[in-house]
Amino acid sequence: MEITIATRAEDYSRWYTDVIAAAQLADYAPVKGCMVIRPNGYAIWERMQRALDDMFKETGHRNAYFPLFIPESFLKKEAEHVEGFAPECAVVTHGGGKKLDEPLFVRPTSETIIWDSYRNWIQSYRDLPLLINQWCNIVRWEMRTRLFLRTTEFLWQEGHTAHATEEDARQEAMRMLHVYRRFAEEWMALPVLYGEKTAAQKFAGAIRTHCIEAMMQDGKALQAGTSHELGQNFARAFNVTFLNEKGGREFVWATSWGVSTRLIGALIMAHSDDKGLVLPPKLAPIEVRVIPVFAKQPEKVGTAAEALRKELSQTLRVDMDARESASPGWRFVDWERSGIPLRVEVGPRDIDNHTAMVVRRDTGEKTSLPREGLADRLAELLMAVQKNLYDRALAFRNAHTYQVDDYEDFKRLIDERPGFYYAHWNGSSVVEAKIQEETKATIRVLEHDVEASPGKCMVTGEPSSRRVVFAKAY
Amino acid sequence: MEITIATRAEDYSRWYTDVIAAAQLADYAPVKGCMVIRPNGYAIWERMQRALDDMFKETGHRNAYFPLFIPESFLKKEAEHVEGFAPECAVVTHGGGKKLDEPLFVRPTSETIIWDSYRNWIQSYRDLPLLINQWCNIVRWEMRTRLFLRTTEFLWQEGHTAHATEEDARQEAMRMLHVYRRFAEEWMALPVLYGEKTAAQKFAGAIRTHCIEAMMQDGKALQAGTSHELGQNFARAFNVTFLNEKGGREFVWATSWGVSTRLIGALIMAHSDDKGLVLPPKLAPIEVRVIPVFAKQPEKVGTAAEALRKELSQTLRVDMDARESASPGWRFVDWERSGIPLRVEVGPRDIDNHTAMVVRRDTGEKTSLPREGLADRLAELLMAVQKNLYDRALAFRNAHTYQVDDYEDFKRLIDERPGFYYAHWNGSSVVEAKIQEETKATIRVLEHDVEASPGKCMVTGEPSSRRVVFAKAY
Incomplete structure (x- = not known):
């Protein structure tokens, strides 16, 4: 409770760290760049896992587990892949007291070790599609870290699928992109843009x-999930072929897709306020906290509060803060910081009136509700909170989304008024790199499902068929 | 289907490997000593995780996540601990393209990194007990590996708790030992002995x-779970103290406890037969497989089988093997090897008679049951299978459990007739080591909750207060 939370206006970055500390979600670990996910933070991850895992299984995927260690030679089999990942790997050189013949990389992603197995698992078209997911830890050596958003070790899931045709693989990549989009919108209460990355930004x-992109409360973008069409690259690298229906041999088509504990960072940054954490009800480990206000009748209040807690627990995720050593005000602040969507106060007067005082974390709104049928009313309120968080995040994004046509304007505005900037671009990686160098903004996404609207590149004046989304990003 | 399964009698070790291959549970990985857990194997682990995690939460524990990497200096803070674990560690010496200042050990267990955090989390007696569990991967460099039973990387859970008194810690260690015992008995259908390890065998x-010990079908013992009283060793090493109610400072008392993917190996070895895998219903990812026997009426049979599958899926975990390309006999063998507890055959005559043919995997027993109310009858049968597997394993253990008083007899019998040998021992580590060297048998457990029965050490003739359990072990 000794933690003071900075306001977003005075120091957004410190605010983020303070919110995490006040809610006891995570600590920096003594190992550089690593984090300890504390029980309050891990409980959010467990809810995310459960919801995503259900969605993966509904779409036909099964879980498996592949080794943590990847031989150096495997990583080298796909040229772009090793170039992208080798520099950020942790390397095991000794095991069992001896120097190893070949160094082992701690997995920065598992395409190579998985496609080595797929060579044995896939023989004919009957073995396809192969739809596998893995929940595991990942290590990427990071220089500048931030809890949840960028850490040397993080937790994630990685889907790895194999298909008979390019079209099947493409459909899978899109299916999982939309699983992520739905998860972000329906569970995280987070509106996202979805579409393709530029060639320079692809895996x-x-x-x-393909990716989903969300806006944080400082107007910066956060990539919240990616889904890759891998073509036949890994099949060629690991010689994975299948016998097609006509008896010919073909290389297999692949996808991979993942989201990570980074989503917890997105959740915090999208919804929390200057009082601390705000969680969307569907991902909140606890939806309702009962707080007895003992006044001078501790026994009567304690009994009524416990009865209420028990009743609500039948249908809701409920806890109770009945510490007599802490004043009600203190416990209210504690509730606020923990991000629990609703609190229910029970005092002597509430008991006499057959009511309970209900407070919403998202709006601070206080309402006295009838004690009878309270569980149903709370369930409705939780839905309202979930919806409000989404609507609020969407309104915020809309209010911070702009069109810009002039590059000089863009350079000034992206600093003055951070947000999503729809601008025309000539499709050149050189221009993309120049913009990034001069403004630190990147192209976040070439949106799917939007109509063409021709214009001129804001930098070169060359023709462009559509606007793309620029922003600074985490 | 091309895999032949060796019989237990001809080659127990090959039988084990064949059962795993035939059921597609796991493969050896290209990285020495590591395994790939295939979807069929991982689904068993998921069911184990769910059941154990529920039991941990019911007993007040919460999950968290601590870093994979442990600085060398941390491991060295507890003298016995580093001596036991350092020789089997994988060591990261490079990260992000540079040599590290201090080598990082890939966790062989997490006491040190966790107790470093507990120093910050524990201030006063109000913070105790602290009851945390972690699900994660572990690396211990192994020279001789065997799928599931002993691999360089494995998956496990590790509980790490902190207490104000030695008595509280002791109770916690016992509580979790009995959670493991109940899990083994009630979920795995595996009878276990429980008690203490000798000083030479402790963590x-x-x-x-404390440990639970099970008997495999070759008469060898398998340690299936351990629960440790850590005293104040880690609290002293990491300087974790708390303010007691009287205002004094004391070191915190600790426990840790864990089970791993090794349990899958135990499950296979305890129940499977010469036809392949046998799974206890409560841990079987699929409880019932519907197999349509198309005969010459594929449409009629297909429709009826699908209707049955759908109906049974309301209350049971069901799949269907409706491959028209595979003969019924072929599909029956496939069902056998997959370890699914029940199969339901649906053929034209069954449909006409309003019956279904039900076959038990554990006994091979075939029964024609009325189609109406079939789901309820199958649920009863599944309970009967679960019970039968436990009873069968217990009968096997009883039939392979012996008392022995003469060391020369013991040396001969432990090879001729492997099993659990209750014998007297003088309590000396020297004698224990001599027995192990001469017979390869170890003291598996000093059982709790058994009455004293004085006798004489089988090696030295010195007095002994009780018999202890000797066996060869995995």
């Missing part, structure tokens, strides 16, 4: 990378 | 190690 080894 | 850094 090392992919043909095309 | 490096523990005061006392």
Whole structure:
């Protein structure tokens, strides 16, 4: 409770760290760039895992587990892939007291070790599609780290699928992109743009990378999930072929897709306020906290609060803060910082009136509700909170989304008024790199499902068929 | 299907490997000593995780996540601990393209990195007990590996708790030992002995190690779970103290406890037969497989089988093998090898008679059951299978459990007739080591909850207060 939370206006970056500390979500670890995910933070990850895992299984995927260690020679089999990942790997050189013959890379992603197995698992078209997912830890050596958003070790899931045709692989990549989009919108209450990355920003080894992009409360973008079409690159590298229906041999088509504990960072940055954490009800480990206000009748209040807690627990995720050593005000602040969507106060007067005082974390709104049928009313309120968080995030994004046509304007505005900037671009990686160098903004996404609207590149004046989305990003 | 399964009698070790291959549970990985857990194997682990995690949460534990990497200096803070674990560690010496200042050990267990955090989390008696569990991967460099039972990387859970008194810690260690015992008995259908390890066999850094021990079908023992009283060893090493109720400072008392993917190996070895895998229903990812026997009425049979599958799926975990390309006999063998507890055959005559043919995997027993109310009858049968597997394993253990008083007899019998040998021992580590060297048998457990029965050490003739359990072990 000794932690003071900075306001977003005074120091957004410190605010983020303070919110995490006040809610006891995570700590920096003694190992450089690593984090300890504390029980309050891990409980959010468990809810995310459960929801995503259900969605993966509904779409036909099964979980498996592949080794943490990848031989150096494997990583080298796909040229772009090794170039992209080798520099950020942790390398095991000794094991069991001896120097190893070949160094082992701690997985920065698992395409190579998985496609080595797929060579044995895939013989004919009957073995396809092969739809596998893995939940695991990943290590990428990071110089500048930030809890949840960028850490040397993080937790994630990685889907790795194999298909008979390019079209099947493409459909899978799009299916999973939309699983991520739905998860962001429906569970995280987070509106996202979705579409393709530029060639310069795609995954090392992919043909095309699709992504979802969210806006944080400082107007910066955050890539929240990616889905890659890998073409036949890994099949060629690991010689994975299948016998097609006509009896011929073909290389297999691949996708991979992933989201990570980074989503917890996105959740925090998207919804929390100057009082601390705000969680969308569907991902909140606890939806309702009961707080007895003992006044001078501790026994009567304690009994009523416990009865209420028990009743609500039948249908809702509920806890209770009945510490007599802490004042109600203190416990209210604690509730606020923990991000729990609703609190229910029970005092002597509430008991006499057959009511309970309900407070929403998102709006601070206080309402006295009838004690009878309270669980149902709370369930409705939780839905309202979930919707409000989404609407609020969408309104914020809309209010910070702009069109810009002049590059000089862009250079000034992207600093003065951060947000998503729709601008024309000639499709050149050189121009993309120049813009990034001069403004630190990147092209976040070439949106799917939007109509063409011709114009002129804001930098070169060359023709452009559509606007793309620029922003500074985490 | 091209895999032949060796019989247990002809080659127990090959039988084990063949059962795993035939059921597609796991493969050896290209990285020495590591394994790939295939979807069929991982689904068993997921069911184990769910059941154990529920039991941990019911007993007040919460999950968290600590770093994969442990600085060398941390491991060295507890003398016995580093001596036990350092020789089997994988060591990261390079990260992000540079040599590290201090080597990082890939966690062989997490006491040190966790107790470093506990120093910050624990201030006063109000913070105790602290009851945390972690699900993660572990690396211990192994020379001789065997799928699931002993691999360089494996998956596990590790509980790490902190307490105000030695008595509280002791109770926690016992509580979790009995959670493991119940899990083994009720979920795995595996009878276990439970008790304490000898000083020579305890965890490096523990005061006392408690364990559960199961018997495999070759009469060898398998340690299936351990629960450690760590005393104040790690609290002293990491300077973790708390303010007690009287205002004094004390070191915190610790426990740790874990089970791993090794349990999958135990499950296979305990119940499977010469036809392949046998799974206890409660841990079987699929409980019932529907197999349409098309005969000459594929449409009629297909429709009826799909209707049945759908109906059974309401309350049971069901799949269907409706491959018209594979003969019924072929599909029956496939079902056998997959370990699914029940199969339901649907053929034209069954449909006409409003019945279904049900076959048990554990006994091979075939029964024609009325189609109406079939789901309920299958649920009853599944309970009967679960019970039968437990009873069968217990009968096997009883039939392979012996008392022995003469060391020469013991030396001969432990090879001729492997099993659990109850024998008297003088309590000396020297004698224990001599027995192990001469017979390869170890003391598996000093059982809790058994009455004293004085006798004489089979090696030295010195007095002994009780018999201990000797066996060869995995």
